[in-house]
Amino acid sequence: MVDLNTISPKNGRNYYIALGLEGSANKLGIGIVKHPIKSQLSSGDNSHQCDAQILSNIRDTYITPPGEGFLPRDTARHHRNWCVRLIKKALKEAGFNDPSNDIDVICFTKGPGMGAPLHSVAIIARTCSLLWDIPLVGVNHCIGHIEMGREITKAENPVVLYVSGGNTQVIAYSENRYRIFGETLDVAIGNCLDRFARTLKIPNHPSPGYNIEQLALKCQNKDKLIELPYTVKGMDLSMSGILAYIDSLAKDLFRGNKQNKLLFDKKTGKQKVTIEDLCYSLQENLFAMLIEITERAMAHVNSSTVLIVGGVGCNVRLQEMMAVMCHDRANGKVFATDDRFCIDNGAMIAQAGLLQFRMGDIVKDLKETIVTQKFRTDEVFVSWREK
């Protein structure tokens, strides 16, 4: 039986406070989350109803010039140089001026992600823990997304579609693990969109994927989809071939390669396809693949609800397409969050970390805080949920 109330909050308070530090990719996020003690959490499967309050949730994104990706070294420098300032701002927003008394636990992202950025934030988490004498919890980034999504949407036991710059997974809970039903065999969907944005040399601000979504909205030929490879393989999918192909189309378009009859009229040489059309077709194609494997997972576990998490989860078109699929199933429903919570953030690390902390799962030796680039979702024992 799951009892989330066995660990007492600090100083006899009736609530817990967690500081969450996230820096696994190009976003640096600092969040502070409060959980009141709730008697309903002493038993049952209620970890998605913590009545969490977000006291602060600040993010700063490392953004590169159009056409360029982010290097681990520069991203780590961004995190290193901004992290302390952001922690100070988050503490102020939450109204805390004595962290060693105010905070119960410091949660940081242990992985998966880029090594150098993860490490730069872990260094600060360790230092704060020792200075303030507060326990640490290392959080799996993917679990952070799932638990934040469940808490915000109150989706009790959904199939989770986790789509971001580094991950593409269809997940369902079973016997204390978030099990991966299907995933990408090569690049993540967000990475695929980001890299196409670089080929197009469109800005990386606010995010490359958002800018592709906006271009796709301007497509005038929505009835004429450009045929792209459709590469679902059982429960998994592959996207690198699609990326290579659409990249070559965009390059032909820029070069004005009239030999390409898909893009230019055979006789007149007139351009038939625009960048907007490419963005639209790319999204439709990739999202259709995601919906197919999500639906298959729902059929498998007999679930009617989907929770979309991760940065690509903010894409309104993806949410729409998912809603259409769910509508066709009995009592189907899609849950999603807005950019505050679906894009990488500190609050999600605090939320998942606080659940771990309340189950007594804290770092006992600093060696446990060594970050890891590879850390699969199903490696985590989910002690805060019923079997």
Added chain:
Amino acid sequence: MSSPYAVYSSPQIPQKTFEVDPQNPRYQTTNGKTTGPSDYVLNAGQIDRDKPSDPKMDPSNSEVPTYLSKLRMELTGVQDDINEFLTKQMEVAKNKRVKVDTPKQKAKELNEFGEEEIEEDEAY
């Protein structure tokens, strides 16, 4: 002694020390010369908005940095000194090797060296 201090030694150079000169502006900044953004993004037009934070001033005397801020600035200068020295040593080592090679190899190596990037990620 209240400033950072370093001593280097190698088979070629028995001893080289790095000391802080408190008057030199090099030891009075948090923004190191050798720890900026990579050339890769600078060449692509990146404007650096991720510089280290400014030093914290002593609450009782706003003219003077706190002890830890002073330490941070001095160590930043020492880090630059060490990085510049070691980069120079790497060039020396490389040129030495080139001398015994054929002119063709030499041209190739020099060309490669011009593009050499110090990769720090793998070290963290």
Added chain:
Amino acid sequence: MSNLHHTLEVKIPFKDNRLATTAQKVMATDPIIRPESFQVEYMVSEDDNGTLLAKFSAEDDRSLRVGVSSSLSSILTIIETMDELDSV
């Protein structure tokens, strides 16, 4: 270890044993990625009060530069964290 002849010792005076020990613990946590070409040891020196001593050794100047600079960047971050967030 016998072929790591390029060495550097850095002394960082925190003037406070608690802070020096904190920095030492934070830095000593991480494993060395390529121990055959680079090593580092962190200690708090017993004669100098509150001084962190970092002893680096590498097979060449290149490995030394990469390892030392990244380590010093981390120590600079730790100092900033103490400066701005230590509540004691």
